[in-house]
Amino acid sequence: xxxxxxxxxxxxxxxxxxxxxxxxxxxxxxxxxxxxxxxxxxxxxxxxxxxxxxxxxxxxxxxxxxxxxxxxxxxxxxxxxxxxxxxxxxxxxxxxxxxxxxxxxxxxxxxxxxxxxxxxxxxxxxxxxxxxxxxxxxxxxxxxxxxxxxxxxxxxxxxxxxxxxxxxxxxxxxxxxxxxxxxxxxxxxxxxxxxxxxxxxxxxxxxxxxxxxxxxxxxxxxxxxxxxxxxxxxxxxxxxxxxxxxxxxxxxxxxxxxxxxxxxxxxxxxxxxxxxxxxxxxxxxxxxxxxxxxxxxxxxxxxxxxxxxxxxxxxxxxxxxxxxxxxxxxxxxxxxxxxxxxxxxxxxxxxxxxxxxxxxxxxxxxxxxxxxxxxxxxxxxxxxxxxxxxxxxxxxxxxxxxxxxxxxxxxxxxxxxxxxx
Amino acid sequence: xxxxxxxxxxxxxxxxxxxxxxxxxxxxxxxxxxxxxxxxxxxxxxxxxxxxxxxxxxxxxxxxxxxxxxxxxxxxxxxxxxxxxxxxxxxxxxxxxxxxxxxxxxxxxxxxxxxxxxxxxxxxxxxxxxxxxxxxxxxxxxxxxxxxxxxxxxxxxxxxxxxxxxxxxxxxxxxxxxxxxxxxxxxxxxxxxxxxxxxxxxxxxxxxxxxxxxxxxxxxxxxxxxxxxxxxxxxxxxxxxxxxxxxxxxxxxxxxxxxxxxxxxxxxxxxxxxxxxxxxxxxxxxxxxxxxxxxxxxxxxxxxxxxxxxxxxxxxxxxxxxxxxxxxxxxxxxxxxxxxxxxxxxxxxxxxxxxxxxxxxxxxxxxxxxxxxxxxxxxxxxxxxxxxxxxxxxxxxxxxxxxxxxxxxxxxxxxxxxxxxxxxxxxxxxxxxxxxxxxxxxxxxxxxxxxxxxxxxxxxxx
Numbered sequence: 001x002x003x004x005x006x007x008x009x010x011x012x013x014x015x016x017x018x019x020x021x022x023x024x025x026x027x028x029x030x031x032x033x034x035x036x037x038x039x040x041x042x043x044x045x046x047x048x049x050x051x052x053x054x055x056x057x058x059x060x061x062x063x064x065x066x067x068x069x070x071x072x073x074x075x076x077x078x079x080x081x082x083x084x085x086x087x088x089x090x091x092x093x094x095x096x097x098x099x100x101x102x103x104x105x106x107x108x109x110x111x112x113x114x115x116x117x118x119x120x121x122x123x124x125x126x127x128x129x130x131x132x133x134x135x136x137x138x139x140x141x142x143x144x145x146x147x148x149x150x151x152x153x154x155x156x157x158x159x160x161x162x163x164x165x166x167x168x169x170x171x172x173x174x175x176x177x178x179x180x181x182x183x184x185x186x187x188x189x190x191x192x193x194x195x196x197x198x199x200x201x202x203x204x205x206x207x208x209x210x211x212x213x214x215x216x217x218x219x220x221x222x223x224x225x226x227x228x229x230x231x232x233x234x235x236x237x238x239x240x241x242x243x244x245x246x247x248x249x250x251x252x253x254x255x256x257x258x259x260x261x262x263x264x265x266x267x268x269x270x271x272x273x274x275x276x277x278x279x280x281x282x283x284x285x286x287x288x289x290x291x292x293x294x295x296x297x298x299x300x301x302x303x304x305x306x307x308x309x310x311x312x313x314x315x316x317x318x319x320x321x322x323x324x325x326x327x328x329x330x331x332x333x334x335x336x337x338x339x340x341x342x343x344x345x346x347x348x349x350x351x352x353x354x355x356x357x358x359x360x361x362x363x364x365x366x367x368x369x370x371x372x373x374x375x376x377x378x379x380x381x382x383x384x385x386x387x388x389x390x391x392x393x394x395x396x397x398x399x400x401x402x403x404x405x406x407x408x409x410x411x412x413x414x415x416x417x418x419x420x421x
Numbered sequence: 422x423x424x425x426x427x428x429x430x431x432x433x434x435x436x437x438x439x440x441x442x443x444x445x446x447x448x449x450x451x452x453x454x455x456x457x458x459x460x461x462x463x464x465x466x467x468x469x470x471x472x473x474x475x476x477x478x479x480x481x482x483x484x485x486x487x488x489x490x491x492x493x494x495x496x497x498x499x500x501x502x503x504x505x506x507x508x509x510x511x512x513x514x515x516x517x518x519x520x521x522x523x524x525x526x527x528x529x530x531x532x533x534x535x536x537x538x539x540x541x542x543x544x545x546x547x548x549x550x551x552x553x554x555x556x557x558x559x560x561x562x563x564x565x566x567x568x569x570x571x572x573x574x575x576x577x578x579x580x581x582x583x584x585x586x587x588x589x590x591x592x593x594x595x596x597x598x599x600x601x602x603x604x605x606x607x608x609x610x611x612x613x614x615x616x617x618x619x620x621x622x623x624x625x626x627x628x629x630x631x632x633x634x635x636x637x638x639x640x641x642x643x644x645x646x647x648x649x650x651x652x653x654x655x656x657x658x659x660x661x662x663x664x665x666x667x668x669x670x671x672x673x674x675x676x677x678x679x680x681x682x683x684x685x686x687x688x689x690x691x692x693x694x695x696x697x698x699x700x701x702x703x704x705x706x707x708x709x710x711x712x713x714x715x716x717x718x719x720x721x722x723x724x725x726x727x728x729x730x731x732x733x734x735x736x737x738x739x740x741x742x743x744x745x746x747x748x749x750x751x752x753x754x755x756x757x758x759x760x761x762x763x764x765x766x767x768x769x770x771x772x773x774x775x776x777x778x779x780x781x782x783x784x785x786x787x788x789x790x791x792x793x794x795x796x797x798x799x800x801x802x803x804x805x806x807x808x809x810x811x812x813x814x815x816x817x818x819x820x821x822x823x824x825x826x827x828x829x830x831x832x833x834x835x836x837x838x839x840x841x842x843x844x845x846x847x848x849x850x851x852x853x854x855x856x857x858x859x860x861x862x863x864x865x866x867x868x869x870x871x872x873x874x875x876x877x878x879x880x881x882x883x
Binding site for chain 1: 526
């Protein structure tokens, strides 16, 4: 088994799988159960002025037979006193000294931040996470995403925290912003040791068609909530890579957003993360999913001759380019394996109605035929095909060299090589 | 578990009602809402779907399944009934394993096919239980059509004709409408209550069904009050649709067939259905034949508590019963004796046994079923109290051969593409035209015949 232990911005943990600040880290009872189950760290449910929650707090986006493709919540930060939380955190730290225990915090005044930091360090937390991300409720009170959406404010509060904290500080970023790098760079300027992203996305999960009220319904009314779960992963992967690839951004990233399996975690590493956090999958299946994540990630590292998860960090992100740097002469076309084809003809109708009319039906068989001269290589047929490896995209060597948009003859603003020389 | 009556008596002691209920429970139980949505969500929504192509009534199966998965069960029922107004019975009695479900592309992935039959039953039951109606009488055309036979073909034709604006009366000799669904299919597939409910729903569009009314071909003696003579119908109606189905069970003509306890399968099943399972059944039953009706008779008697043996003159691979039907019979405890032919029925007044002979295959080279030869000296007697012949059903030739100008080919009524017979007043469809197929084939015939009748009566067809 590969060594999964990590040192994330100075925070050591037996593995990179941490529980995100959320209902699974509400109490000491839960976090100790999680550590026993094998989680490497936990970011405690956000400490702050105790709030009062509504009843009816979650809504889900289901897709066909899959429950909770996306989850939405309107729950706020901890509803328990600082004393209660700190005493339980202290017990966790005593029982699990080698696991990472991170205090998530959300306060209003500099004094409040300082006080909480001091008290947390007294009971031995390993680091802090600043909740600049919650997109519901707390932002109406000038906290959460209201901070994260304003880089100057985020930078200032980070700096306040750094005045008091001796342990590493992670800033949790909201995705509800046009340019995630602006928020990440502000955290870096404020002195943060790391960032974590993404927090949840503004959302209304669905509408009850009988009552015509949005969910989750609080006595017939609702409010927008924070969206998370498998459906948000592609958005999170992009944001993680945007920060990772920004030339001025140097901090380690804790990846969050729809992670449910070892493979999801590996993708976050490959896109630039050095640790990951999980919430929704635990809310769906419980703590024991971490066994699959640890075993799978370890196998994957071994298969690739790697010794530690951070060897993965950024490999895929570094393969991201601006669109105009992609090779316009690269050509692939679809190929259907007639032995594997089950004759559903979804590829045909997808191409016919939804793409480029490059697949034909045949008289003697239900296996469709690619019109190779028309196929633009868009991948759609291979995506709709229900059979693994039945439709593959095959490269057509055309002998033409690399050609990108800036040099392309069809580009009215193309760079003339003769003009450059 | 199937309860079998093991008491050593000539006639089976009737099973207690709770055992009968259990034995005859539907083999396609109704889906729960949750189950239906989960199953419907598995459907790939194939283009030009093989299931629809395989359906003799061309139901847009992927569409109705998509509607179930999107919680529009009513819309699903409309999609089904638009093509097949007897979609409810077809859901339960169709051999879906060899039709729609048999062609599901999931077979190509070694994945369980979509449970189309039960999904169709789910949506159809939803609409019928709530009496949600999708079709109404068309604007009156002042034309009248008589339909003879309230089976699947007749009801389907009458429904479509009513939609098209014709005044329709269906004449049915039996006490209840439904035909095969009421009197022919196995009750663990579709029971009397379901058949009656469906027939009432279909006729609810606004056509009359005169049950207990036999149509006879010619004037003569023995005319009862409830009989109507064809020539009288001809005077009253612009067209007559023959949907009379099949006739009596075929009998091989063996010595002893007159003994008490010898039945034809169709007649046995008819009384089983008409008397709601309250029929006497022998303790030991022998069913002769290995078609789907033979299986039904064997399973039914087994479920009534009998010890059942099925004898068939050829090999397992030659039997015409579907594999899943044979599996069902084996599960019900039916014993199969292959390469065995009945020679004579033994007994005084009541059947005591069936004398049989073993056969051997003499020529497998021929196309289709092989030739067989009895093995000399292989005779043996199977003791039994009841023999059921399920060796095919006769055509109703006696009835329709008396209609002037009607061309009949191998007992089947000949029709053109408008389902019009060679007597221009008469149209025909269902088993009397196709020789005996599935309920769904009859429904499709009835529907298409109605459109044919419409074309002809409007003068749009020769």
